[in-house]
Structures are given as structure tokens and as C-alpha cells.
Amino acid sequence: MKNTVPLAFSDHNHEKCRAASINAAYRQGLRLTKWRQLVLDLLLEDHRSMGAYEILEKLECHGVKPQPPTAYRALEYLVEHGLVHRIEKQNAYVACARPDMCRNAGFIVCKTCRKVAEIEYASSEADLLHIAAESGFETKSAIMEVEGVCADCQKSA
Amino acid sequence: MKNTVPLAFSDHNHEKCRAASINAAYRQGLRLTKWRQLVLDLLLEDHRSMGAYEILEKLECHGVKPQPPTAYRALEYLVEHGLVHRIEKQNAYVACARPDMCRNAGFIVCKTCRKVAEIEYASSEADLLHIAAESGFETKSAIMEVEGVCADCQKSA
DNA sequence: TGTACCGGTGTTACACTATAACGGTTTTTT
DNA sequence: AAAAAACCGTTATAGTGTAACACCGGTACA
Ligand SMILES: [Zn+2]
Ligand SMILES: [Zn+2]
Ligand SMILES: [Zn+2]
Ligand SMILES: [Zn+2]
Numbered sequence: 221m222k223n224t225v226p227l228a229f230s231d232h233n234h235e236k237c238r239a240a241s242i243n244a245a246y247r248q249g250l251r252l253t254k255w256r257q258l259v260l261d262l263l264l265e266d267h268r269s270m271g272a273y274e275i276l277e278k279l280e281c282h283g284v285k286p287q288p289p290t291a292y293r294a295l296e297y298l299v300e301h302g303l304v305h306r307i308e309k310q311n312a313y314v315a316c317a318r319p320d321m322c323r324n325a326g327f328i329v330c331k332t333c334r335k336v337a338e339i340e341y342a343s344s345e346a347d348l349l350h351i352a353a354e355s356g357f358e359t360k361s362a363i364m365e366v367e368g369v370c371a372d373c374q375k376s377a
Numbered sequence: 378m379k380n381t382v383p384l385a386f387s388d389h390n391h392e393k394c395r396a397a398s399i400n401a402a403y404r405q406g407l408r409l410t411k412w413r414q415l416v417l418d419l420l421l422e423d424h425r426s427m428g429a430y431e432i433l434e435k436l437e438c439h440g441v442k443p444q445p446p447t448a449y450r451a452l453e454y455l456v457e458h459g460l461v462h463r464i465e466k467q468n469a470y471v472a473c474a475r476p477d478m479c480r481n482a483g484f485i486v487c488k489t490c491r492k493v494a495e496i497e498y499a500s501s502e503a504d505l506l507h508i509a510a511e512s513g514f515e516t517k518s519a520i521m522e523v524e525g526v527c528a529d530c531q532k533s534a
Numbered sequence: 535t536g537t538a539c540c541g542g543t544g545t546t547a548c549a550c551t552a553t554a555a556c557g558g559t560t561t562t563t564t
Numbered sequence: 565a566a567a568a569a570a571c572c573g574t575t576a577t578a579g580t581g582t583a584a585c586a587c588c589g590g591t592a593c594a
Binding site: 225226229308309326328330331337339341342347348349351352355356357358359360361362363364365366367368369370371374 | 383386465466483485487488494496498499504505506508509512513514515516517518519520521522523524525526527528531
Binding site: 535536537538539540541542543544545546547548549550551552553554555556557558559560561562563564 | 565566567568569570571572573574575576577578579580581582583584585586587588589590591592593594
């Protein structure tokens with residue numbers, strides 16, 4: 221078993237996370253316009269998820285406060301290109317924690333502090349994908365989300 | 378590999394599904410009030426998911442059309458007691474397909490016809506749950522959802 | 535016989551999440 | 565340069581979910 225200490229729940233050099241995201245964007249030749257850049261920067265601040273309107277409130281460029289579609293457009297682009305993931309259980313968004321090798325992304329989500337640990341789920345959960353494929357199902361996307369309270373939040377409660 | 382033909386995507390005696398749900402409710406001594414009963418009946422019609430407002434529109438008792446909280450209260454109760462699952466990717470609800478042995482429920486969801494196949498995603502220890510537990514995380518709930526287009530819908534497209 | 539409690543219901547109003555549609559501007563492609 | 569595509573600003577609206585409060589019926593218990 222590898223990776224028993226999820227990154228998001230432990231101290232780490234977060235600059236590396238941030239740099240990995242920027243690099244991935246560059247390598248893919250993505251076009252990071254001002255809003256996309258700003259949204260991504262916000263999400264890269266830490267491993268917490270943010271709601272679209274929470275992001276929207278913090279968005280601003282030269283004194284201009286944009287409308288909802290602006291935030292949603294940026295998020296849509298970033299999700300499509302794998303730099304951001306949507307956390308379905310929270311209607312929220314989080315920066316991809318491993319943009320250079322992101323496959324079978326599963327998430328461990330704290331209900332209290334909203335930190336999100338991103339883990340590559342292994343073969344066992346992927347049974348579902350096998351069953352889907354065997355029955356002629358064409359899979360478009362898959363999520364595995366575990367929700368609860370992280371160790372830190374348990375202590376402070 | 379067992380269960381390679383998901384129930385929802387194949388012909389089957391659906392009366393048995395319906396009966397299993399009713400039996401489970403009875404065995405657990407659940408209190409199925411009129412609205413709970415009506416909502417459950419709606420969801421038990423087949424293995425398709427329904428949105429809360431879709432359910433609400435079809436709800437009616439002696440000519441009385443209830444308000445949103447009525448539907449949400451019934452759904453909350455049924456979900457809490459395991460007779461109904463919430464499909465996060467669709468903001469929708471579906472009757473539990475195996476209420477007598479429902480653990481580690483994963484879902485294969487067709488974007489087109491909204492049929493939902495319910496599969497136990499791992500018989501042994503699921504990796505994500507394992508990692509969560511090892512890091513002191515207290516898991517409250519977990520979902521695994523695979524979304525795409527089922528074989529039937531591919532043909533008719 | 536009250537009466538205090540509790541779960542369920544009815545109702546209103548509101549909060550949160552997300553998208554449609556249109557027109558204008560900038561960037562890319564031909 | 566012209567055409568096409570992508571992006572952005574703006575308005576309005578759709579879709580999903582809750583807070584809050586009053587009321588009603590049963591039941592436990594004084
Ligand atoms: Zn980090
Ligand atoms: Zn936490
Ligand atoms: Zn069935
Ligand atoms: Zn189930």
C-alpha cells in the first residue's frame with residue numbers, strides 16, 4: 221500500500237503542488253485567460269474546495285466584479301482540462317493535486333474544514349468500471365468520494 | 378467476477394425488486410407515512426432516478442399537491458433508512474436495488490435514460506476507505522459513481 | 535383529565551447552484 | 565483581409581434545497 225498519508229491532510233511543501241499545476245497547464249498548451257488564471261490561483265491556495273459563488277465573490281480584476289457565468293465558464297474550462305475537479309457531494313471545486321499523473325481520481329473530503337485529499341483508487345473499486353464495460357456501457361466519467369471528518373477536525377471538536 | 382449483468386440494464390422480474398423494498402421497510406419497523414409511501418412507490422416503478430421536483434410534480438394525495446419540503450422530508454427519511462439512494466451526479470434519487478444486502482453501493486448511471494445499476498463496488502476492503510481509516514479519518518459516507526451511456530441508448534442514438 | 539412532549543405535516547418565504555441567450559470583442563485560422 | 569472560433573459582459577431565469585413557524589394528532593405520564 222502506497223500513499224497512506226494523504227497529502228492534503230499532512231504538512232507538505234505546497235509550492236510544489238502549485239508549480240505542478242502551472243507546469244501541467246503549460247505542457248498542455250492551455251490558454252489561461254485572466255479569469256481562468258485567477259480562478260486557478262484561488263483554488264491553488266490550498267487543498268480546500270470552494271463553491272462557485274465563493275470563488276465568484278473573491279474574483280476581481282482591476283476593480284471589476286464579474287457575474288456568475290464568468291466563474292462557471294472558467295471552472296468548466298479548468299475541469300475539462302483536468303486542472304480542477306468537481307466534488308459532487310459539496311457542489312464545489314478543488315484544484316487537481318496531481319495534474320501530471322491524474323487517473324482514477326478518488327477523493328477523501330472533510331465535511332468540517334473542506335480539505336480534499338486526492339487519491340488514485342486502485343483495482344478493487346475499479347470493478348465497477350469493468351462491470352460497466354462488460355455490459356456494453358460507455359463510461360464518460362467516474363467518481364469515488366469518501367466524506368467524513370478528518371483527524372484534525374475531530375481533535376478540535 | 379460476479380454480477381456481470383447489472384439488473385437495471387437487463388430484463389428481470391421487477392416485482393421482486395419492489396417486494397424486497399417493502400419487506401426491508403417492514404423488517405426494520407419503518408414508519409411509512411402517506412408521503413413516504415407515495416415517494417417510495419414512485420421510485421420503485423423502475424430503476425430510473427428522479428429529481429426531487431419531478432417527484433414533487435407526481436405527488437398528490439386526495440387532490441392535494443404538496444410543497445417542496447414535503448418531498449424533501451420524505452426523501453431524507455428514505456435515504457437515511459437505506460431505501461433510497463441519492464445520485465450525486467444528477468441531483469436525483471433512486472430506489473435501493475438491494476435493500477436487504479446494501480453495502481458499499483456503487484452506481485452505473487446512464488446519462489440518457491437515467492437508468493441506474495447498483496453494484497457493490499468492492500467485496501473486501503476498498504482502498505480509499507482503507508487509506509481514509511489509516512489516516513485517522515472518520516468516514517461518514519462514500520459513493521462511487523460511473524456515468525455514461527448504456528448499451529441500449531447507444532443503439533438508439 | 536389534563537398536559538407536556540414528540541414526530542409529522544402545511545405553508546411561506548428564501549438561499550444556493552447553475553444556465554440560456556444575446557451581443558460585442560478579441561484571437562485564430564484560412 | 566475575411567471568416568471562423570473563442571472569449572467576455574450582461575440580463576434574466578431555471579433548478580435545487582432549507583429555514584422557520586404554526587398546527588395537529590398521538591402517547592406518556594402526572
Ligand atoms: Zn499541496
Ligand atoms: Zn477537516
Ligand atoms: Zn428491478
Ligand atoms: Zn442500495
